[in-house]
Amino acid sequence: MSNPAPVRLHESEIAVALSKLPGWQSTSGKLHREYKFADFVAAFAFMSGAALVAQGMDHHPEWFNVWNTVRIDLSTHDAAGITALDVKLAHAMETLASRLLGK
Numbered sequence: 001m002s003n004p005a006p007v008r009l010h011e012s013e014i015a016v017a018l019s020k021l022p023g024w025q026s027t028s029g030k031l032h033r034e035y036k037f038a039d040f041v042a043a044f045a046f047m048s049g050a051a052l053v054a055q056g057m058d059h060h061p062e063w064f065n066v067w068n069t070v071r072i073d074l075s076t077h078d079a080a081g082i083t084a085l086d087v088k089l090a091h092a093m094e095t096l097a098s099r100l101l102g103k
Contacts, residue, residue: 008081017087024090029081030062031074031090035097040067042100049096059085061093 009017014026024033037043043065054060062073072093074086 006076006079006083006085008076008079008083009087014082017090021087021090021094023094026082027073029075031082031086032072033090033093034069034071035101037068037070037100043068043070046070046093046096046100050093053092053096054089057085057089057092059089061089 011026014031018024018026018031021031021033023035024031026032035043035046037046047063047065047070050061059076062075064071074089075081076083076085
């Protein structure tokens with residue numbers, strides 16, 4: 001039996017989620033965030049940890065890395081927008097980033 005298709009969140013639900021995700025915003029139908037770490041090694045450590053979480057969720061980010069910067073866009077292609085999966089992954093990324101950024 002397959003899992004039900006993820007359901008796209010309404011704008012009001014996205015607004016509530018963003019109120020609990022400082023630094024994240026909704027841009028072009030995606031959750032967006034940019035992190036700046038101390039250096040490339042810290043940025044790569046974040047990406048490695050996030051990759052393990054994402055793989056465990058079977059939900060993978062769009063991201064871009066240059067030196068100490070990681071830009072992330074989260075959306076669920078099956079739902080053509082932002083879903084609870086994106087919010088869950090964003091929270092997990094915040095937890096990982098806060099450890100590396102000392103927050």
